Each structure stands twice: as C-alpha cells, then as structure tokens.
Amino acid sequence: MPRVMKLRAVLFICALAISGCASITSFFSSDNEVAFSPDPETNMLRADTAMKEKNYNEAAALYEYVKTKFPYVEAATSAELGSADADFEREKYIEARDRYQTFVRLHPTHPRNDYAAYRAALSHYKEIPSDFFLLPPASEKDQVEVRNAMGAMSEFVRNYPSSPLRPEAQKILDEVKLRLAEHEMYVADFYTHPNRRRWRAVVTRLSVVEKNYGGVGLDSRVAFGLYDAYLQLDEPDNAKAALQRYIEKNPAAEDVNRARRLIAEAPAQKQIVAPPAEASPDAGT
Numbered sequence: 001m002p003r004v005m006k007l008r009a010v011l012f013i014c015a016l017a018i019s020g021c022a023s024i025t026s027f028f029s030s031d032n033e034v035a036f037s038p039d040p041e042t043n044m045l046r047a048d049t050a051m052k053e054k055n056y057n058e059a060a061a062l063y064e065y066v067k068t069k070f071p072y073v074e075a076a077t078s079a080e081l082g083s084a085d086a087d088f089e090r091e092k093y094i095e096a097r098d099r100y101q102t103f104v105r106l107h108p109t110h111p112r113n114d115y116a117a118y119r120a121a122l123s124h125y126k127e128i129p130s131d132f133f134l135l136p137p138a139s140e141k142d143q144v145e146v147r148n149a150m151g152a153m154s155e156f157v158r159n160y161p162s163s164p165l166r167p168e169a170q171k172i173l174d175e176v177k178l179r180l181a182e183h184e185m186y187v188a189d190f191y192t193h194p195n196r197r198r199w200r201a202v203v204t205r206l207s208v209v210e211k212n213y214g215g216v217g218l219d220s221r222v223a224f225g226l227y228d229a230y231l232q233l234d235e236p237d238n239a240k241a242a243l244q245r246y247i248e249k250n251p252a253a254e255d256v257n258r259a260r261r262l263i264a265e266a267p268a269q270k271q272i273v274a275p276p277a278e279a280s281p282d283a284g285t
Contacts, residue, residue: 034061040075047082051089060086081112088119088126097123114156114163121152125172143180150176174216181213188225202229210245219246220255227262237269 037043047062063082070076084099100120104113127145153173157166188205191198206229209222223246230239243259250256 034058036062036065040066040070040073040079044075044078044082047079051082051085054089056086056089060090077107077110080106081116084116084119088123091126093123093127096120114160114165117156117160118163118165118169121149121156121169122172124149124152125176128176143183146176146180150180177213178216178218181209181216181218184209184213185218185221192229197232199229199232203233210242214249219250220253222246223259224255224262227266231266234270236266240266 037046043062043066047059047066050056050059050062060083063079063086066073066079067076067083080099080103084096084103087093087096087099097120100116100123103110103116104120107113107116110116124145128149129145150173153169153176156163156169157173160166160169163169184205188202188209190196191201191205203226206222206226209218210226223242226242227239230236230242240263243263246253247256247259
C-alpha cells in the first residue's frame, strides 16, 4: 500500500476513535483535566461521585459545566446547589453563601430550599475564628461572625419551623448565644475584681445577657449578679427588681426561695431630699 494510502487509513482510524470517545467525553478542562460528557445527567452523576470521594475541585468543575452548558434542564438547578456545596467543602464560605442565597431567592418552592438556607446560615458559623470559644476572644472583631451566625440561625429557625434541619439549627443557635453570653459574663467578672470595682459596667454587661441571651443557662448568675451590683451602687429597688424578674421567668427554679429572701432583706431605697430653697433677698420687702 502506498505511503499516502497508509497515512489516510491511519487518519481515518484515528477519526473513528475520536468520534467514539466523543460519546464519553467532549474535552478536558485545562486546570484539573476534568473530562466532561455531552449530556448533563452523566456530568451530574460524576460530579456527585466526586463530592462523595471529596474531589471537590473536580465536582465544582462538573457542576459549573452543567450550569453553563445546560441552563434550561432540570439538572442545572441541582448543579446550582452542587456548586454551592463544593465551595462550602473547600471552605470558600463567602462564595458558598452567595450561591446558597441565590438558590433560595430563585427557587423558593424547591424541596431543598430549606437546605440552602440552612447552609447559608451555617457558613457564618464556620467563619467564627477558631480561638473565639477560648474566652476571652482575641478582639471585638472576632464577634462579628458570631453575631452574624446568631442572626442567620435565628432567621432560619423562624422561617423554617417545619424543616428537619431546624433542630440542628436550634442547637447551633443555642451554642452561639451561650458563647456570646459567656463573653459578657467574663467581662462582668473582670469588672468585679477588687482592683477595679466598676459596678455600673457590671450592670451594663449583665443587663445585655438578661435582655439578649435569656434561657441559655445563665439566668440565675445574671439575676444574683445584678442584685449584688445594684446594692453596691446603693440602688436596692433595682436590685430587688432584678430578682423579681428572675422569679417571674423561672418560678420553678431551685433558688427562687433564696431570691425571695434577699428581696425581703434588701434595704429600703434612700430618699433623696432636696435642700431647702434659699430665701429670696426681696422676700418680705
């Protein structure tokens, strides 16, 4: 066979091989050499498998391909959520949160809408500095994501009362609220040190806990702490009021009788008597 004919035969065979492979993969991505299929279902199957195997970069590329190349098929909606999950698992929490929130907004009736909303809230929790839970936190800035997590989880619990994810969200919410409350308690204790004795600052911190973090297990410490601080400030009426609020909110608490006894023993509020007005120089003239 002439050389030209042989070359043509080889090229023809190669063309057939490439054509056959096209039914399996269309091309490879330049970054991670991820092979893409010409149909969305195959790409989704491979992306889901990659997620299970923790190959998050490959999964992200496959989900993104489905979203871009097949935007009008049902699989594209699942790919939107998959892309968010891939970012989340790669600790790209800001990007993941944006994707989850977009999904919630665009697909309000989707059966996994609650999942996307929960994960968006969870992304704030994941961004809490690792040393925050070792009191005291490194800086006030460290509390930004903690407060964001509390707000996001509170919103989820409120908006999705029937979601199976609600108990887990409530658990995280309670944990975050407790940590924020403990931070305030830590600062309050700091101000009670004999070298400081800043009782007004103690009242301020404990009042924050009473107002914002009731029910996290610190109610008793807060109430009796306020009682002591107010007495130090010579404000027995406020001291008694703090214990009275505690009794009303926790009527079955073990230390209710102690609270009642302290209310009865508290001194009376001193009456501030205004000094007599000076007589006018013109009086009697």
